[in-house]
Amino acid sequence: MQHLSTPSVRTKNATKTALKPGVLLIIDGLGDLPVPELANKTPLEAAHTPVLDQLAANGLYGVVDPIAPGKIANTHSGTGMLIGLLPEQAEHLHRGPVEASGAGYVLAAGDVALRANFATLEQSSNGLVVSDRRAGRISSGTAELALALSNIDLGDGISTSIFPTDQHRAVLVLSGPGLSADISNTDPGDSGLPAAVAGCRGLSAAAEFTAEKINRFTQLAYQLLKEHPLNLARTKAGKFNANGIILRGAGAHFELDNAVKQHGVSAAVVSGCNTVLGLGRVFGFEAITDPRFTATVKTDLEAKISAVIDALSDYDMVFLHIKAPDLCSHDLRPLQKRDFLERMDTALKPLLNTGAVIALAADHSTDSNSGLHTADPVPSLIWQAGALDNKVEGFSFGESACYQGNMRRQTSHEFLLRVLALMGYSQSDSKSV
Secondary structure (H helix, E strand, O other), rough: EEEOOOOOOHHHHHHHHOOEEEEEEEEEEEEEEEHHHHEEOHHHHHHOOOHHHHHHHHHHEEEEOOOOOOOOHHHHHHHHHHHHHHHHHHHOOHHHHHHHHHHOOOOOOOEEEEEEEEEEEEEOOOOOEEEOOOOOOOOOOOHHHHHOOOOOOOOOEEEEEEEEOOOEEEEEEEOOOOOOOOOOOOOOOOOOOOEEEEOOOOOOOOHHHHHHHHHHHHHHHHHHHHHHHHHHHHHHHHOOOEEHHHHHHEEOOOOOOOOHHHHOOOOEEEEOHHHHHHHHOOOOEEEOOOOOOOOOOOOOHHHHHHHHHHOOOOOOOOEEEHHHHHHHHHHOOOOHHHHHHHHHHHHOOHHHOOOEEEEEEEEOEOOOOOOOEEEOOEEEEOOOOOOOOOOOOOOOOHHHHHHHHOOOEEEHHHHHHHHHHHHHHOOOHOOOO
């Protein structure tokens, strides 16, 4: 098991209100919409989840807006809010630097980092077209492909570094003089594929130089990858090529405050997702991962729960991120999402014996009908240790139940503050960590 960062641990003040440990489960893409294959229930509503049913019925449950009502969140923004990003600083959180942090890369002054996808591209008379944004969720060989793209000289002293993370995901870092992160994405997004690779544009006059370098990189990457032996083998095997790079979320080095740290709470993040590990490191939390922790349905849930329980002996609060439900929705597999949620529910049982306040929410909703993130609020709950007195008959934790829940609709930031308060923390107790 890897501990990617080790922040100092504060000493608790014995004069405080009795403190409780906390676990916040971040179930990526948990919220969903009714699906015809599930008799117009959502995957969560269709799943048999006796543990979540008990926790909600004996605690607080309702819906939470990841950022604000009507606003669509992504993994980095929605998770960032749940682990302490301050709402007034949300616009400064960019995906590229977060991914670079997760990959263990420390940005130097002047560097620009972007989230990258290995994608399947086709050449048309009008330019490059994206046929699959994730190259069929390529699961091996990306390190070899990335090696072919590192240290490309883009001219004017600008060079590239690229770091593969998990599946199709990677990080591109541009280094050199005169760079700006004020540029547009080349990733066209999931809607309306196939779609042209978007030309990078400078969003200010000073960023036009960087946009030109990005466009040059996109063309060079395609030329280098389309005849790469790995892609030739993938073609022969009938698989999607990973013959191009699409980019989004440009950013430079930044520092942010954090609500959890402001409350004097020491925290760890358990995840197999590079984005979430990067967020943990950005905020100075302990980032705990393991080869068994993946972003897929094959992730070892029992090992993740064991890691959470171990971390509670050293940290006040542990965030556990589980990615697979989101991937199921993106891939239009609602039955697989339902089945995974049932397996996850069983795996959560040991947490009930830790004495921790247990909370559950999500970074965003993902619609299994369209494969897209939506602005719908996410089902959420908070349970305090020992509160399992009520017998649950006929109650099912899910979107419909949560809209009628006993916890008012709120933002993720408000939800996190509520969890901290139930743990015994108030901001007046804050100490540096």
